[in-house]
Amino acid sequence: MKYIKSNFHVEDVNLQKLAKKFDTPFYCYSYEKLKKNIINFKYHFRKLNPLICFAIKSNSNLSIIKEIKKLGLGADVVSKGELAQALKAGINPKQIVFSGVGKSHLELKYAIEKKILLINSESKSEVFEIEKIAKLKKKIVNIGIRLNPNTDAKTLSKISTGKKGDKFGVNEKIFIELVNYIKKSKYINLKCLSVHIGSQIFENKPYEKMLKVINRIVSKIKYEFEYIDLGGGIGIPYQNEKKIFNYNNYQKSIIKYLGKYNSKIIFEPGRSIVGNAGILVSKIIYIKESQSKNFIILDAGMNDFMRPALYGAKHKIIPVNKKNKSSNKIYEFVGPICESTDKFLSIKKFQKLNENELIIICDVGAYGSSLSSNYNLRSKPAEILIKNSRIIIAKKRQKLRDFI
């Protein structure tokens, strides 16, 4: 993704031309970027030879998941729908882990039938429920237990998941109780210890704390876990921050604290795989001038892209066609939804914009389309994948008759 002669291109496709063909707003993904992210992720952890399970919740588009599968990743799923989608994309059940605090009876049954690698359980009750189903089906089911390491990920409170007060996982005491319980069970086989401490993590410290907790517990209980699932959470820069996660230090810490255990490491990355591989292309419907600022009213709204409204997330906005003239006013980029929440970003000294011009909301590959809705009875946008200059319609724009 780059400008060629002032015109933004995804791989070698001119975005202005693409927008004429597909109408706005639409998501556009770069296969090159996706591939690069996966290669990099593998390279960063090459000494661990981990199983990398893509977190489907971050992007559940079938075409995207198919590409991710071809690039060698498994899947981390959190619902029957996500598991079905992963299987539909051709992912081997033996590379699928099922996470989540509220797996229903039907979801557990489905997962057991599909013989996936692991069901990572998050509570006593869930373990008992799995055992009950396994007994009925006369099967031995492989599970993990999610430990809540009581580690503050120092991240946005809305996306922290590994503190004592969070709903996720079980504490050390219950973890040990469950290990002992499962040892005696005929129907469940404990293969994995799993953790996941949050999202958008840039520091090594929280991970190191988490690894220390795992090390302490595993060495204490002397149980051989075939897998240790470290979850995801590695951050990506959304603004111009210089934040870069130090993968090398993380790998070193993992080897330092867990190397001796001979457990296969599992990662569940989402954002770091697909986040910067997607953009949202939108047209300026109206510009509303006022003395202090101009409202740039886009045809993309919070129903298309929820992160700014939901998390206060700030995503870079750039023009599709670069010009030299810049404006002295503040530009406030907003959507057409009848709500103040429907606001993307305020920018000073943006280039001078006109109505009908196109802009790009950056880094929306993760938690973009997957969080979209039909609020205000608006269609969900199209999703386009660019792969080696081929234009693939990864998802058609919804028609009104599809949902009203």
Place this chain on the structure above:
Amino acid sequence: MKYIKSNFHVEDVNLQKLAKKFDTPFYCYSYEKLKKNIINFKYHFRKLNPLICFAIKSNSNLSIIKEIKKLGLGADVVSKGELAQALKAGINPKQIVFSGVGKSHLELKYAIEKKILLINSESKSEVFEIEKIAKLKKKIVNIGIRLNPNTDAKTLSKISTGKKGDKFGVNEKIFIELVNYIKKSKYINLKCLSVHIGSQIFENKPYEKMLKVINRIVSKIKYEFEYIDLGGGIGIPYQNEKKIFNYNNYQKSIIKYLGKYNSKIIFEPGRSIVGNAGILVSKIIYIKESQSKNFIILDAGMNDFMRPALYGAKHKIIPVNKKNKSSNKIYEFVGPICESTDKFLSIKKFQKLNENELIIICDVGAYGSSLSSNYNLRSKPAEILIKNSRIIIAKKRQKLRDFI
């Protein structure tokens, strides 16, 4: 909606039995409550004989809109989809107003073709766009202009819409410019001044300020508006607050400030019509005990009901079957979604709960199903309308194959 012998009923339908039939989670609406709200709303403003346009964005379920239509209301729409839905429900185009800051060219064309009562424009550019289309189609189009009265609604900043810094409407100067411009236009006819200052308003003060501004401007420009559209925004209590909006004072103020103008008043209520007419019924999948609190893990998540995650809204939670035993622990009601945001409410001294029991999230008729999504590839819930003990499936639960 009430308990009969400890069992919650919607009209005379036992909710426990209903849940067996439809599986959880599902939305359930009471026709009686809807009807009562509409009758009350009309009664409160009986001296004004207003046109009441239901804000479709608050609940866009076709069956619900049909009932609202039969009870005599028009519609306030904010997109082509909502306009199509209102027409599908049988609402007379002459009782439909079209609001919103970002109406696209296609949406305006559609609205003009359907000959709706008013397009309430929110910017200079939009007025010019309407004129252009009207000219092409050789039609005279009736419009309103939305004035931003620069009135602080003293409400949650996320749902304020009438302050200077908000994206909505035009300021006084531009309003007057537009009135003068439209006077000379052959293709647009200015029929309405519209305002809308926000949501969840309980005080009369902000409305009174708004009315003063309207009065000042209308008397200054001496333009006869056939309609004055006062928008919506009247609050409903979500917790046990004693807040009750004083309709009588509002009506008095409207007569005091606008009575002399002979303009028909339009209201655009949403929440006050449908908010307390809907509940979300959910089953407890697991209970996770910890020392200080118990997590009550529901089968309803933020994808089903977004307001707590999006606005920090607190909706009452009550049991379907009342019992006498209460718990000393804090119960934290959370959803199954893999996110800390997926949390509904913390309650002390709730009755003792068990897994598989049913609970009710209250007052979700407005901005409930309309904001639902397929996040985590979860199906949107069913919507059931109870009307005179008849059980009407207002919307079937989505099947996985409908969206993956």
